[in-house]
Amino acid sequence: MKKLIYSLPTSLFEIFAVEFNGYGFEILNRDTEETVFAIYVDDKELKSVKEAVQEIFEDLGNGTLILEEDIKEENWEEKWKEHFKPIKIPPFVIIPEWEIYEGDLIPIKLKIGKAFGTGLHPSTQIVLSLIPEYIEKEDSVLDIGTGSGILSIASKKIGAGLVKGIDIQPEAVEECKTNSWENEVEVLCERKSFEDINERYDIVLANLQIDIFREAFKKISKLFRKYLIVSGIYGEKERSQILKLSKDLNLEVLKEVSKKDEGLEEKWYGFVLRHSKKD
């Protein structure tokens, strides 16, 4: 097992985290200028992980590997256990699968894996906070880019009917299945792109990226009946872009939520949209 310690300008860190798809980080130090973080990686994955990080650094035009050190295999799980504490986003609490929770919130148990959706990211938290308000009992839900399955599991736990979680990454689909099983809820986890979905769902959850929305918002907007919950929008520029895309498709903004991430200059945004009555 290796510990790779990297440094990035703080303004770029979240972009990196999204690009790197939630592999799992430990933030060692963060101020407004710089974020220092560690990635723990299996020896056999070392080369591919380092290359993937390097490629993103090149795209971002910044980022440095500070240190690479061996860590003992037996410390590995303990390391994660230190890092992942319960995250409360009422009415939900996200807990690592080894944790026992006895409070009043609705627990979502997650195994630590490679897929995005640990619950730490503001874009995930925004959707979680909107789910109880907009999903009614027995609503059908399509969770585009399900990652760990976190949003599908939350939907099911508050009473949704059929819930489908799709992702193009095979690891995500596996984690969606494992986590649904751990939480004793039935989610249909499938390896699929939203481009290949043709049926409509009451609710569509889409915590994706602006590039995807720019290219395929029309397609996504055809997949929901009641509400489309969009997240993964970072900063004022992307916010204006999504508002323009919505207006062009006659989608009405019912709610806008933003969340500041410590150390980052701009905020993350999420939106609840519905088909405008004029449609």
Ligand SMILES: C[S@@+](CC[C@H](N)C(=O)[O-])C[C@H]1O[C@@H](n2cnc3c(N)ncnc32)[C@H](O)[C@@H]1O
């Ligand atoms: C930001 S993560 C969201 C994970 C989780 N839903 C959450 O809210 O934490 C976005 C996910 O979308 C997936 N994705 C990207 N393009 C996709 C597509 N065309 N169809 C389905 N999933 C896609 C990625 O593999 C990734 O797992």
